Amino acid sequence: MKRRPFAVVVATAWLAACGGGGASPDSPPARWASLGELPAPEALPVNHTPLVVSGDALYVGTADGVWRRALADGDVWSRAGLAGFRVYALRASPAGGTTLLAGGAPALPSGPTFYRSDDLGQHWTAAQSWYRPPTSGGVAPIYDLAILPADPRVLFAAIDGSLAASSDGGMTWALTNGQTEASIGSPCVLAFSTGQPAYLVVGCEQPLDFAYLGSATVDPADPLAPGQPGPWYLGTDVLSNRRPNALELPPAEPGTVYAGVEGALLAVTAAGGEWIFSGGEPQSPWPYAYVTAIWVDPADRDHLIFGGKPNAVDSRLSLFETRDRGATLERVAPPRPFTDPAVVQLAADGANGLVVLISDGDGSGTTARRLYAYRLATG
DSSP: OOOOOOOEEOOHHHHHHHTTTTOOOOOOGGGEEEEEEOSSOOSOSSSOBOEEEETTEEEEEETTEEEEEESSTTOOOEEOSOTTOEEEEEEEOTTOTTOEEEEEEOSSTTSOSEEEESSTTSSOEEOSBOOOOTTTOOOOOOOEEEEOTTOTTOEEEEETTEEEEESSTTSBOEESTTOSSOOSSEEEEEEEOSSSSOEEEEEEEETTTEEEEEEEEOOTTOTTSOOSBOSOOBOHHHHTTOOEEEEEOOTTOTTOEEEEEBTEEEEEOSSOEEEEEEOOTTTSSSOOEEEEEEEEOTTOTTOEEEEEEESSOOOSOOEEEESSTTSSOEEOOOSSOOSSEEEEEEEEOSSSEEEEEEEEOOSSSSSOOEEEEEEEEOO
16 A cells, blocks of 8 residues: 555644543443343453444354344343354444354364354354465464445455455455465454445554554455555554554544554544544553544544553553543443453444443453443443
8 A cells, every 4th residue: 555644633632631631530330231241251352343233132252152132131141153163353234134244263273264144143154265374274363354335245354464355245265465375463453434435444563563554445346456545544653563453434424534552542534633542651641551442422523432451450441431532531430340351342232322342351361351241321
C-alpha cells in the first residue's frame, strides 16, 4: 500500500484528561446485568473478537467451541457447535439471516481453521482448503475475519502477519498478493468500511515493533489482490510500536476509523486525527491499557465506551467512558471484583445497551482465563 501523510491533531481535551483534570466519579455498578459465566475458558488473552449478538441471542467463541444463550433473563449457556475448536473470531453475515462464520485454531494441526454455519450454529461446515505453512505443515490459525459488505461471499482473514482471502464464503482460502508463505509478525486486525466503495482497513505490527494502519479497495471479482490505497494510513512515525488491537468503523461516520492501540484510542480520518485516550501511569491518571474493544454511540459521536487490559496484572477493570470525546474520562465501575480482568469485546444489544465480554485470570498467567458476559446500560 502507498504510504500517505498523516497529520496528528492532539486535542486540547486529550491533554486535559491525560494531565489529570476532568476525571469524573466511577459509574454505579447498577448499570450492569449479569449474563453469567461461560462454561468454557477464553481462547486467547488479547486481540480476538469472539462475540456476536444476533437477534435476541448471544453467541461467544471460546477455547472449546461456540456457546449460545438468549439475552433475556433466566436463560443459560448451551453449546452451539465446534467442540474442541479454539474460536478467535466469530462473525454474523452483514446481510442478516442465520449465517455465522468462525475462525481459529483446531485441536489437531491437520484440522481446518475456518467453519461456516447457515443455521445459527446447529450445523457447521468446515473449509475445504485453507492456508497451511509449507515448511512445517502445521496449523496457522485464523485470528480475525472481515466480510465485504457488498458481497458476503468475499472474506478476509488475518493469519500471522499476512492476509488470506476467500471468494466462496470461506470454503477455499489463499494468501493475498501472490504470497505462498505467511509473513512473520503479530496477527493483524481487520475491518471493512460501510460506505461506497468499501475499503478494507488493516492494522498490523510487523517484526521489530513497527506498527501501521492502512486501507485499500477490494475488487469482489479478484479479492486476492487488494487494489488502490484507501483514505486512511498511519505509519510508524505516528504509531511507533503501538500495536493496533481493535478497529471500529461506525456507519454514522463513514469517514472515520477508530483504532484501539497499545495504550491509546485514536479517531482517524483522511485529513488527520485525534488522540481520544492515552494512558501510561504515572504521567497519566489512566493505565497503559491495550484498547481491544470500542463502542461509538450511533446517536452521539462524542459518547464512547472502550476498554482492554494493561500488559501486566491489574485488578482494576480497564473500561472507560467519555461523553465529550475525551475532554473528560471516567472509569466504568466493575460489576464485581476481579483479579486480572480484560475487556475482550463490546457489542450493541439492540436495546440501548451493550453486551460486554470480560475475561479474568488468577494473575499467574498459567491458568485458563474465565469468561463472563454482562449487559451494560449506555444511557
